[in-house]
Amino acid sequence: MAILVLGGAGYIGSHAARALRRSGYEVVLYDNLSTGFRRLAQGFELVEGDIADEAKLRPVLARVDAVMHFAAHAYVGESVENPRKYFRNNVLGALSLLNSALDAGIRRFVFSSTCAVYGIPEQIPITEQTPREPVNPYGASKLFFENALEAYGRSYGLRSVSLRYFNAAGAAESGEIGELHDPETHLIPLALAASTENGPELQVYGSDYPTPDGTCLRDYIHVNDLADAHVRGLQYLERGGGEKGDDSLAVNLGTGRGHSVLEVIHAAENATGRPVRRKIGLRRPGDPPVLVADSAKAQRVLGWTAKRNLADIVSSAWTWMQENRVRHAA
Ligand SMILES: NC(=O)c1ccc[n+]([C@@H]2O[C@H](COP(=O)([O-])OP(=O)(O)OC[C@H]3O[C@@H](n4cnc5c(N)ncnc54)[C@H](O)[C@@H]3O)[C@@H](O)[C@H]2O)c1
Structure with a gap:
């Protein structure tokens, strides 16, 4: 089974790519290297392109069975200063990708969401039922895409898992790859x-x-624990999993x-x-x-x-x- 990892030359995507390969999946990475690094993609096929580039994506999507979507801008502060950049990539670009995937016949989709969709919650710990009320454009862009996945699930049979990460941190124990953000804000x-x-x-x-x-x-969560959750998310979709009458699953990933x-x-x-x-x-x-x-x-x-x-x-x-x-x- 082949998986397309969008944003696979980034921090979390590169760890997930290795976890997928360890679990026996064929993996293709797709990244525009805007915040990613070629060296994090070493040893994998890397297709360089933007998620909004339908023509570039089409032949790649035709070769895979499922997608994992990590490709996004992810700085909360920057999203407040420049919301246009965030809505363009995390909403418009992501929707274009979603449509390309659907048109290519893909029905399994794993999405990098975030605890930023909850905003400033009144109750701790945060459950998936906590109201989603983001307080910055970054969180709003991620919530929009979760909503799109839910609607596509109901109307087009797209089956998805949205993984709401808390604070991703740490690095592969091998020392081979790890966090590379510029600027670093974590x-x-x-x-x-x-x-x-x-x-x-x-x-x-x-x-x-x-x-x-x-x-x-x-709540700090090790990147390889996150990577493992992605493999499990995919396996859940492969098993035909889905909560009663609901084709989109959302889960928190924290300790x-x-x-x-x-x-x-x-x-x-x-x-x-x-x-x-x-x-x-x-x-x-x-x-x-x-x-x-x-x-x-x-x-x-x-x-x-x-x-x-x-x-x-x-x-x-x-x-x-x-x-x-x-x-x-x-
Ligand atoms: N790091 C965290 O703590 C954290 C927490 C919650 C959610 N997330 C989400 O996880 C995902 C990965 O985060 P990360 O920390 O690995 O960030 P990252 O910047 O290291 O990785 C993102 C990757 O996506 C690529 N990319 C961005 N826009 C693209 C586009 N339009 N087309 C193609 N490639 C594109 C970048 O080049 C980069 O390689 C993001 O969606 C982020 O919102 C991260």
Whole structure:
């Protein structure tokens, strides 16, 4: 069975591609390399193109049985400054891809959604029934696409799984691939960088939240646990799975455990053996104090639970950071 991984030269897509291959699938990557990297696609067939390019996609879609869609812009702050860019890629581009896939006869679709669809929820942990009320254009663009998948499921028999990731982090344990974002906005790579000799100081946004140590709590999920969930999502579709009368499934992917910014800093210090230089600043507007998943549905429907904890995440990210620096310098 062949799978097209859109955005497969990016951080999470490149890990999912390897997990699919380990599970026996044939994998083709499709990416415009706007934020992706050729080296993350090494060892795979990579078709370079945009998801909105129907002519480019057509022959590739004709060769596969299912698609996994990771290709998107994914910076919350940038989406507030430049919503046009986000709606163009994550809505218009994604819809064009969805139509191309449907026209090619594809009926199995796995989508990278996000906990940003929930906005600032009133109740923690967040279940799939928590109202979806995004508070930024990025979250809104992802919610739009979830809605499109639901409508296409009802009307055209498209069967889909939307995976709502919490905070993706960590790297392949082999040190072969890992997180590469430019600019990097995620806490764990920034904390690790702040413990290196010339790395920039880490900015901590707020220490007066109603949390045990005053800093925000997030649910960090290892990228290889996410990758495993994608394989299970696909297998669920292959089994003909679907909740009663519903052809689109949405599940949270998190550990169910929140870690504060200070806990992450301590984990980074443990991994590197050096202090993380940081500056405690003011809160950032729009940051909810706590975002933690209820992941019972993923366990129940996909048989999935996260296997790796914060220490595993941080140590794999540190291994990757060192490997990458050596290879990059070579
Ligand atoms: N990183 C996280 O914590 C997180 C959390 C929730 C959801 N997500 C979602 O997961 C997905 C992957 O995120 P990531 O962190 O791996 O980001 P990434 O930027 O590393 O990967 C995205 C990939 O998609 C490609 N791409 C973007 N637009 C494209 C287009 N129009 N045509 C073809 N290729 C295109 C990029 O070149 C890149 O390789 C995204 O959809 C993101 O919204 C990420």
